[in-house]
Amino acid sequence: MLLQQYRSLYRIRRVEEVIAAHYREQQMRCPVxxxxGQEAVAVGVCTQLHREDALFSGHRAHAHYLAKGGDLQALFAELYGKATGCCSGRGGSMHLIDLAVGFWGATPIVAGTVPLAVGVALAWQLQGRSGVxxxxxxxxxxxxxxxxxxxNYAAQQQLAVLFICENNGYAVYTRLAGRQPPRQIHALAAAHGLTVAVADGNDVELVSQHSAAAVAAMRQGGGPQxxxxxxxxWLEHCGPDDDDHLGYRQPGELAAWRERCPLALAAERLQVRDAVSEATLVQLRQQVEDEIAAALEAAQNAPEPDGCERLEHLYGE
Ligand SMILES: Cc1ncc(C[n+]2csc(CCOP(=O)(O)OP(=O)(O)O)c2C)c(N)n1
Ligand SMILES: [Mg+2]
Structure with missing residues (x-):
């Protein structure tokens, strides 16, 4: 399991590094x-979801999409605005949707998808359908x-919604303490009557364990979690660059987090605890590199959308 998760962590890290490297070419015409640095959240949570479960995200969605089983070529192509993108090149980085893998949508509007996730859970409850x-x-x-x-509504209706707060300590340039009074984020959810847990989001195994418990509780009718x-x-809020020189983080803060790299933590555990050989990891990384190179090339060579389709999906049939 950890080896699979490490593969997924490495894949997401490298995909985003490749996006960052090519972003400067100005061929991806959407903000990214x-x-x-946050990959273990996506991987640990999504390991516990089924393909049929619904997943929503926000503006920082690539990792979530890939961890849910999203197609890599379709992600790259979407960023390049190509017809083979997961939204036919209409959406770009912040509007990923792929119902085939249960990825119901991402949006730049902060919290915009939250009531949609509640709505899906309500619909499934009314239809007597299971699913998270x-x-x-x-x-x-x-x-x-x-x-x-x-x-409030999810708790009141006991809906099977899993809310995952990826607390990276900042909204753009403003740290949490400058925006909210000193209290715990999960305490707010607890006050609404949800079952809550808090964990180190850089430890993929811990994330996975807490997610497994939350999802199991929901599948048994335990209400929202x-x-x-x-x-x-690690990088700037929006874009491919490092921005630590701007000085909005505490001195040494980024360096301390880099020391706690989610990939390095997982790799060390694999080697020291599980006796996985370096050769196995090298081979795994090479497979991922080959997959990324092929998907990138396919996306770059994919056709532009046919302009005639541009009014499709604007109105209901
Ligand atoms: C409703 C709304 N308000 C403000 C913005 C501008 N905005 C985009 S991302 C962002 C910060 C979001 O911070 P957080 O939810 O912590 O996510 P992070 O960027 O840290 O992943 C803001 C304020 C927006 N897109 N939507
Ligand atoms: Mg944040």
Whole structure:
């Protein structure tokens, strides 16, 4: 299991590094919010979801999409605005949708998908369908009124919604303490009557264990669950660059988080605890590199969308 998760962590890290490297060529004409440093949240949670479960995300969605089983070529192509993108090149980085893998949508509107996740869970409850509806939010999304309305309603109706707060300590340039009074984020969800847990979001095994418990409880009718997972974004809020020189982080903060790299933690555990050989990891990484190179090339060579289709999907049939 950890080896699979490491593969997924490495794949997501490298995909985003490749996006960052090519972004400067100005061929991806959409803003990109990268999750480098936060990969264990996406991987640990999605390991516990089924393909049929619904997943929603926000502006920082690449890792969530890939961890849920999203198609790599379709992700790259979407960023390049190509016809083979998961939204036919209409959406770009912040509007990923792929119902084939249960990825119900991402949106740049902070917290915009939260009530949609609740709505899916309500629909499935009314239809007598099992399944979990999960939504990733940031710490900043906790400042949106609709999140509290959604937590309240999900608890009141005992809906199978998994709220995952990826607490990276910042909304753009403002740290949590500058935005919210000193209290725990998960305490807000607990006050709404949800079952809550908090864990180190850089430890993929811990994330996975807490997610497994939350999902199992929901599948047994245990009502909505809330996970707060602490982590840190390594690069700038939006874009491919490092921005530590801007000085909005505490001195040494980024360096300390880099020391706690989710990939390095998993790799060390694999080698020291599970006696996985270096050769196995090298081979695994090479497979991932080959897959990424092929998917990138396919996306770059994919056709542009046919302009005639541009009014499709704007109106109901
Ligand atoms: C409703 C709304 N308000 C403000 C913004 C501008 N905005 C985009 S991302 C962001 C910060 C979000 O912080 P957080 O939820 O912690 O997510 P993170 O970027 O840290 O992953 C803001 C304020 C927006 N897109 N939507
Ligand atoms: Mg944040």
């Amino acid at each position: 919010h990268l999750s480098i 509806s999960a939504v990733f939010i940031g710490d900043g999304a906790m400042e949106e009124g609709v999140v509290h309305e959604s937590l 809330f996970l707060e997972l602490t982590t840190h974004r």
